Amino acid sequence: MSGPVRPVVSRDNAYFFEGTRARELRIQKCKACGVLRHPPGPACPECGAFDRGFVLAQGEGTVFSYLVHHAPKVPGKELPLVIALVDLDEGVRMVAEVTGPVEIGDRLRVGWNVIDDELTLPIWTKVDR
Template structure:
């Protein structure tokens, strides 16, 4: 069983996108500022006029951690978790799959893929380019 993210009216567009194979980033329709994680108001101009862009799905490891303990339901340890600088200028946290804990470093280029858990949840995961 996977740990499920909280889905609300601010993040629903993001999770709808992952089900469609898109990495969506909130964008203010008033000033164009991008934001992740999504929220109700723009942090640049305070407008409530939200939209989104579809990201290229590529980015660079800004930082990372290797999770070794405690166990995570449905996951095999260790898990590599990275803070990814997307090419579009925002950062997001995500699991890096298919790499050993000594095969990741700051500056590694990554591409998003999508892991379908069930009909309601598809998670973005990252892999080395």
């Protein structure tokens, strides 16, 4: 089986993948107005400023929606594959790969899937209440 599809890293999202290598979940933050956003981009959607930084997320959230991918095959992944929209406690929504079945409203916690020295990806697991 081949390795996973690698994300395209740009100057807008490099901080995010630097963070995942350090086991940190980083969320872009506008330094001008404080708005958090994900996915990251070059300008703040609220005030238009280009001055951006990031905050560290706690790495927990709630399943807003999900799907179970059965086909076609995804390089480097075992099917079925659960993909969820997770509402992070910090107030942004993130697309997430989840281990195991979930339901809307389930709580998730981030973990780390180390692919190689250059790539670590977030992977989410259900939190028992």
